[in-house]
Amino acid sequence: MRYFDYAATTPPFEEVITTIAEVMRRHYGNPSSMHRYGEDADKLLKRSREVCAMALGVRPAEIVFTSGATESNNLAIKGAAIQYQARGKHIVTVSTEHPSVYEACKQLRDQGFEVTYLPVDAEGHVSAKQVCDAVRKDTILVSIMHVNNETGRVQPMQDIGVALKKQFPRVLFHVDGVQGYGKLPVDIRGWQADLYSLSAHKLRGPKGAGLLFVREGVKLSPLLSGGSQEQGLRAGTENVPLLVGMSKAIRLADERQAETARRMIEWRDRVVAEVETIPQLRLNSGNEAPHIVHFSYPGMKAEVLLHTLEQLGVAVSTKSACSSKLAEPSRVLLAMGCSELEASGGIRISFGDEHTEQDIDELILALRQAVAKLESLERWKH
Ligand code: PLP
Numbered sequence: 001m002r003y004f005d006y007a008a009t010t011p012p013f014e015e016v017i018t019t020i021a022e023v024m025r026r027h028y029g030n031p032s033s034m035h036r037y038g039e040d041a042d043k044l045l046k047r048s049r050e051v052c053a054m055a056l057g058v059r060p061a062e063i064v065f066t067s068g069a070t071e072s073n074n075l076a077i078k079g080a081a082i083q084y085q086a087r088g089k090h091i092v093t094v095s096t097e098h099p100s101v102y103e104a105c106k107q108l109r110d111q112g113f114e115v116t117y118l119p120v121d122a123e124g125h126v127s128a129k130q131v132c133d134a135v136r137k138d139t140i141l142v143s144i145m146h147v148n149n150e151t152g153r154v155q156p157m158q159d160i161g162v163a164l165k166k167q168f169p170r171v172l173f174h175v176d177g178v179q180g181y182g183k184l185p186v187d188i189r190g191w192q193a194d195l196y197s198l199s200a201h202k203l204r205g206p207k208g209a210g211l212l213f214v215r216e217g218v219k220l221s222p223l224l225s226g227g228s229q230e231q232g233l234r235a236g237t238e239n240v241p242l243l244v245g246m247s248k249a250i251r252l253a254d255e256r257q258a259e260t261a262r263r264m265i266e267w268r269d270r271v272v273a274e275v276e277t278i279p280q281l282r283l284n285s286g287n288e289a290p291h292i293v294h295f296s297y298p299g300m301k302a303e304v305l306l307h308t309l310e311q312l313g314v315a316v317s318t319k320s321a322c323s324s325k326l327a328e329p330s331r332v333l334l335a336m337g338c339s340e341l342e343a344s345g346g347i348r349i350s351f352g353d354e355h356t357e358q359d360i361d362e363l364i365l366a367l368r369q370a371v372a373k374l375e376s377l378e379r380w381k382h
Contacts, residue, residue, distance in 0.1 A: 001310075002359050005317045007149055007179060007292055007350035010204045013252060016245040020206060023241040031238055032229065041240045048247035052211055055254035056196070058188055064212045064230045065243050069178045070100040071223075072197035072212035073143075075233065076174045077104045079220030080141045080195070081113055084172070088138025089113045094126050094145070094155075095335040101143050101176055102331075114138075122337045123286060124153030128163035135164070141172045146180035150332045150348060152285040152292025154184065161191035172218065178202055182253030183261055183290050194218045198250070200242070204352075205249030209242035260353045264290035267351050267360045274364045278371050282342060284333060293349045296333070296342040300374060305347055308374060312366035317348045 003011070012020075023044060029037025031045045046060075053060040066072045081091065093105050095117040105115045116134045118126050131142060142164055147154050161173055174195035180186060182203050188196050196213040200206055214220060214233070226235025253260075271293045275281045285294040297305055302318035309316055329343030349363065 002314045002362055004349045004351065004355075004359075004363060005315055006352035007152075007202070007348060008317055009201045009207065010352055011354070012201075012206055012245070013204045013249060015252075016205055016248050019248055020241045020245040023244050027240065031240060032227065044244050045238055045240055048244050051247040051251050055250045056186070056188055056198075056213060058213055059216065061231070062213050062216055064214055064233045065238055066210045066212055066234055067208050067239070068201070068210040069098075069176065069197045069199035070210075071234075072199070072210050073098070073100040073174075073176055074104050075212055075220060075223055076195040076197060076214075077101060077141065077143055078108060078223060079233070080172050080174070080218075081108050082221035083219050084140040085113075087170070088136075088140045090116070090136050090139040091141045091143065092116045092118065092131060092134045092139060093143045094118045094120060096120050096124055096148055096151075096153075096332045097143070097145055098149055098176055098178070101145065105143070120153075120335050124148055124151050124284075124332070124336050126155060126160070128156060128159040131160050132163050132167050135168050135171055139168070139171050141174060143174040143176070145176040145178075146186070147178075147184065147289045147292075148332060149179045150292075150330060150346070151294045151336070152179070152289030152350075154180070154288040157191045157193075158187065161193060165192040179289065179292075181250075182257050183264065185257065188213060200246035200249055203246075203249045203253040205246040206242045209239060209246040211246070256353065261290045263353070263355075264351045267355060268293055270360055271349060271364065271367075274367060278368070280371055280375065284336065284338070284342075284346065291351045295347055296338065297345040297347065297371070297374075298339070298341045300345045302345045302347055305345070305370060305374065308370040309347075309366055312369055314363050314366045317350070318346060 027040050027044055029041040031042040049060045049063050052063050091105055109115045118130055120126055144155055146157055164173055172194045175193045177196050178199045181198055194215040198211050200209040220233055222233050224235040268290055275283050275295050282296045285292055306318050329340050330346050333343035333346055
């Protein structure tokens, strides 16, 4: 069986697994304790923060460790909204955001905030002009993802950040960076981001670890009540083993980004070329994120194609992992103007740095065979 669902999660690096086990076994102190065990754990935490900061090109004091990007996005959005509500109660985001942003904003709307969900064009993009036009006197936050987790569409972060900050320097800019980091160049300072979320398990690190970059000077209201860990922004004993593991994964992803992208782009282009030769399939991704190919099979239930591909030895995804068990058509594809049929038959293939040419050959063969098989079985159609 070959795994092509790296946008959902990735197998951790062997080196990350060994490190986590080693830290659990030998460095189990609470980093807040004052004895040797605590100091030992605290040192590891400090070093991990430095490694993450270095890879992101920011200061260690600007890194807040979390349990993953869902928490980072919630902390960024709700934390900023609550902290800055005296300035205004309006938030701008995009209709194709990950649920951890989309739903966090929706929850704030129920609590009296106003949210503008910007529409996207047929290719899933928003423009800097759209963003700036949506900003009002009472806007406090703009939240936009770098790379879409379903379609691999990439937003123009540099244009958006620069235009936004030029016209509205007081409006905070949050970037959900989960699907872009390690695949595309990231420039947090150049984009003028105030807040940037990452998740370890998309980068061959462990599940349950993430971080939020919080630019110096930006204040957030913490979501959890408790101790003063993470500069008072995230109460709770830090998960030292996972955070050390995450720092390793982030360092490796950073060091290998250009090479990883180069290889993935070759595979992506081969798979895209194949999809384009199959008339039943409609491509939804473009030459954007190196690791994602997304297409619809209008009239065919996505899970039927998924299981057919699985029988042929390849594991892919319908929609994103977080929402693939929901029966509705993809909100992201609908926002791009796809029909309900197209939005219900979406398949995402996502690559990892471990894949080989042979894996791609097998994927392409399985895709051809699956479509041929399903075309002969009318009954699976909607
Ligand atoms: N943002 C994006 C774009 C994602 O793809 C994901 C994961 O699917 C998340 C946020 C949530 O990350 P986590 O699984 O670490 O909570």
